[in-house]
Amino acid sequence: MRIVGNNGRALAGLLALCAALALWALLARRGAERVTGSGEPVAPTAATEPRAPRDAGLTPAEPAEPADPTRTSLAASSAPAREPEADTAAVTLTGRLQLNGYAPSRGRVWLRTRDGSFERRLVIDPYGRFHAEGVPAGELLLGFEAEGLFERQLVLPDRFELTTRAGELAVVDLDWWTRQVNVFVSAADGLPGPARIGLRGPGYASAVPVDESGIVRLDLVGQGIFTFDVVTPGGLAATTELEFEPGDGLDTAVLLARVKDH
Secondary structure (H helix, E strand, O other), X not given: OOOOHHXXXXXXXXXXXXXXXXXHXXXXXXXXXXXXXXXXXXXXXXXXXXXXXXXXXXXXXXOOOOOOOOOOXXXXXXXXXXXXXXXXXXXXXXXXXXXXXXXXXXXXXXXXXXXXXXXXXXXXXXXXXXXXXXXXXXXXXXXXXXOOOOOOEEOOOOOEEEEXXXXXXXXXXXXXXXXXXXXXXXXXXXXEOOEEEEEEEOOEXXXXXXXXXOEEEEEEEOOEEEEEEEEOOOOOEEEEEEEEXXXXXXXXXXXXXXXXXX
């Protein structure tokens, strides 16, 4: 069909305008997508810079300072303090004393170091037991005291030696039997009188007073040689010795100390 006249020219112009608009839209779409002939995305070029991160424009963080070894962290400073350690140089002492098969009446223990830097008094309970903590290790001396029976004077060892090591539990189990000793003091004229008796022997370095009767009845502990140094108020002196043989039974000895002029 052939179209002529003004209507034909108008229709031709309209078709040309539509073709131009379609071409422009296609070109604009390709430019926006920036695709190659294969359809793959094109890598950004120098003209197309990547999008800046959200925090662009902010000042970059400065590098951290090196840790100061002299500073204490909060966790370390807030940690609970370590409890003090136990005194490993000390000794715990526990013991029991029996006299002739029974606990001594109102017994006591005098505990001290050999150099005299430490001293403590301990009470012996009705079962004969005694206990002490925090005792210095090394060489110790134990002195024992108790009440005698009836008219006899009980004299227990006052230099019982014990060697301990730091941190140990020292156990002292004593089962002693006493020896009966009767001492008569007579002056040069043969008359009795007061005196003072120094007693030396295994575990002993004691002194015993003698009244006007010149007689003292003692209960002692141990075996071996015992020395009695008798001195009167006037300065007269005498020395006598007694040896106890080994044994668990009760022994009785009588000593007559005659004091003479020098």
